[in-house]
Amino acid sequence: MKDTLARLSQSFGPSGREEEIRTQLTKELAALDKNLAIRTDALGNLIATKPGDEKRLLLAAHMDEIALLVTHIDDLGFLRFSPVGGHDPRLLLGARVIFANGTMGTIGREELKDKEDLKLDKLFIDIGASSRAEAEENCPIGSMAVFAPHFSTQGSRIMAKALDNRAGCTVLLEVIRNLPPVDYQIDFVFTVQEEVGLRGARTAAYQLQPHLAVAVDVTRTGDTPEAPVMAVELGKGPAIKVKDRSFISHPRVKDLLEETARSQDIPYQLEILERGGTDAGSIHLTREGIPTGVISIPTRYIHSPAEIIDYRDLKNAALLLCSFLQHKDLFSSL
Ligand code: CO
Ligand code: ZN
Secondary structure (H helix, E strand, C coil): CHHHHHHHHHCCCECCCCHHHHHHHHHHHHHHCCCCEEEECCCCCEEEEECCCCCEEEEEEECCECEEEEEEECCCCCEEEEEECCCCHHHHCCCEEEECCCCEEEEEECCCCCHHHCCHHHEEEECCCCCHHHHHHHCCCCCEEEECCCEEEECCEEEECCHHHHHHHHHHHHHHHCCCCCCCEEEEEEECCCCCCCHHHHHHHHHHCCCEEEEEEEECCCCCCCCCCCCCCCCCCCEEEEEECCEECCHHHHHHHHHHHHHCCCCCEEEECCCCCCCHHHHCCCCCCCCEEEEEEECECCCCCCEEEEHHHHHHHHHHHHHHHCCCCCCCCC
16 A cells, blocks of 8 residues: 555646546556446546445545645746645745646745745745746746655655545555445545535535445644644544534444444544545535545644655555445445
8 A cells, every 4th residue: 555655645636637646546446457437527536436236335535635826927937826725834935846747846935024924925936947938938827836746654654745635545446456345336536626625526426426425535633742632643543534624424424434443443533623624525415415424544744745644544544444335234224
């Protein structure tokens, strides 16, 4: 799983421009050789279907990552940008970014009278261009940049960009790799545009009409110095979501996930996320409502250039989801 995560996390895939990460995921699916029907829908969601009987399960992980969109180029070749997804200016300062064509940049700031003035509109991308024309040629208005790729490990810990949510994509691939024989249909969806409002998941859930859905994404932790209080830590197991800003988990789906974890001795934690949301927020409101749950990978420094997860949580998330697929009351108890 580590190699898969290394490839996925370093792929380029800003919200709304997911071509490169989708191509990479399509390759990964082909290599697994599971005879899934694979297609891309109108918005760009990548859907891999395991056929089955009339019951349908949707498993979703967003493949997009937060980005910077070039909005203006000045005479000296500095690029102003608009955030795509949630960006904190304090995390952007000094960060290295990369464009689709490989152009690298670093983020500088205007001289500020007061540190409190550090807002996104005081920042700019410097690609090292010496003129407006040179900058325009490489990074025209409308082009997007993401954090520069890197990947390293320290014991069981993994540090990279875009673990939100290439960690979730890796979990879905691992579930496909170890797919248990089940009768019902499973639609694995790598969604687009989660970071700008859970958009791809909405159209995916509408067209696929699942009877049950589980989203896999990252969540915050409370295990760093003076962190906001949160009962989630790295290495203590995948988190089963109770609630976030856009979603309260279906009680039965949450219980099914907990029952699975307990019966298989898989460590897990319960997650209440005060800020942020995930694809489940739009999936569960689709059509007449869809019972939905979420498995989250505990992650430090979400939306920063270097996020950290624990590899054991990643493996246990895949194990939990695989075991969940075999729960005998999956559809009957909803
Ligand atoms: Co995110
Ligand atoms: Zn996410």
